[in-house]
Amino acid sequence: MKLLRFGPEGQEKPGLLDGDGTMRDLSGIIDDLAGGALESESLQRLRELDLSRLPAVAPGARLGPCVGRVGKFICIGLNYSDHAAETGAEVPPEPVIFNKWTSAICGPNDDVEIPRGSQKTDWEVELGVVIGQGGRYIAEEEALGHVAGYCVVNDVSEREFQLERSGTWDKGKGCDTFGPLGPWLVTRDEVPDPHELDLWLEVDGRRYQSGSTRTMVYRIPFLISYLSRFMSLQPGDVISTGTPPGVGMGQTPPVYLRPGQRMRLGIEGLGEQSQRVVQA
Numbered sequence: 038m039k040l041l042r043f044g045p046e047g048q049e050k051p052g053l054l055d056g057d058g059t060m061r062d063l064s065g066i067i068d069d070l071a072g073g074a075l076e077s078e079s080l081q082r083l084r085e086l087d088l089s090r091l092p093a094v095a096p097g098a099r100l101g102p103c104v105g106r107v108g109k110f111i112c113i114g115l116n117y118s119d120h121a122a123e124t125g126a127e128v129p130p131e132p133v134i135f136n137k138w139t140s141a142i143c144g145p146n147d148d149v150e151i152p153r154g155s156q157k158t159d160w161e162v163e164l165g166v167v168i169g170q171g172g173r174y175i176a177e178e179e180a181l182g183h184v185a186g187y188c189v190v191n192d193v194s195e196r197e198f199q200l201e202r203s204g205t206w207d208k209g210k211g212c213d214t215f216g217p218l219g220p221w222l223v224t225r226d227e228v229p230d231p232h233e234l235d236l237w238l239e240v241d242g243r244r245y246q247s248g249s250t251r252t253m254v255y256r257i258p259f260l261i262s263y264l265s266r267f268m269s270l271q272p273g274d275v276i277s278t279g280t281p282p283g284v285g286m287g288q289t290p291p292v293y294l295r296p297g298q299r300m301r302l303g304i305e306g307l308g309e310q311s312q313r314v315v316q317a
Contacts, residue, residue, distance in 0.1 A: 044099060187304075
């Protein structure tokens with residue numbers, strides 16, 4: 038299934054995309070794509086619905102972030118060997134963990150704001166993993182059973198805030214609008230191997246990122262097991278798994294976003310995002 042949320046910001050309703058590409062309204066079935074609605078039993082009930090009996094959503098409706106009420110937005114840094122190489126960083130001996138604040142989350146086609154004082158706002162296309170079954174100390178061989186599905190994430194980053202100010206990376210990662218999610222949450226059964234997906238990103242039509250999840254250093258089952266040693270994972274938590282090469286910081290000379298530009302990005306089978314860049 039391709040699950041989605043639609044409607045004005047803060048008033049999104051749950052929905053799904055039927056086989057003809059029509060958005061269908063699920064708000065009579067579930068209150069949101071959040072929490073327990075992402076557990077296996079709930080997703081199975083959605084699979085059994087007669088989609089033709091669900092109301093169609095008017096064309097042109099805004100798409101919201103594909104997961105609601107996200108509890109944790111966890112990110113993995115330097116998790117592609119070729120991206121680590123372009124930044125001049127060593128592949129880390131353990132996963133690098135940081136957070137994006139949930140207030141950064143926005144729809145897949147919403148405007149992305151350059152923060153006040155920013156000179157180095159950058160882009161990062163990433164595979165997002167959405168937790169469906171919660172747990173602690175999850176065994177690696179059981180980890181994929183805890184996944185509800187996958188989505189496209191743009192891990193927008195302000196590099197000066199992230200790397201040139203004292204402290205952790207978080208201050209450059211969690212600015213408002215720095216976490217577009219969607220367009221869809223594609224359920225796990227429709228993604229046979231999340232480590233065999235092409236992903237890409239363009240700015241104003243120029244292709245900067247073109248990579249594959251095959252070059253991930255730490256793969257999804259390990260990441261879920263690893264994270265669950267340090268925190269409980271809960272339904273609706275989002276894990277953003279790292280980016281391939283081609284970020285602005287890695288260009289010679291570096292290239293950063295400017296107001297008026299447009300980003301377009303996508304992952305094979307998971308859909309596309311498109312964001313206009315504006316000044317906060």
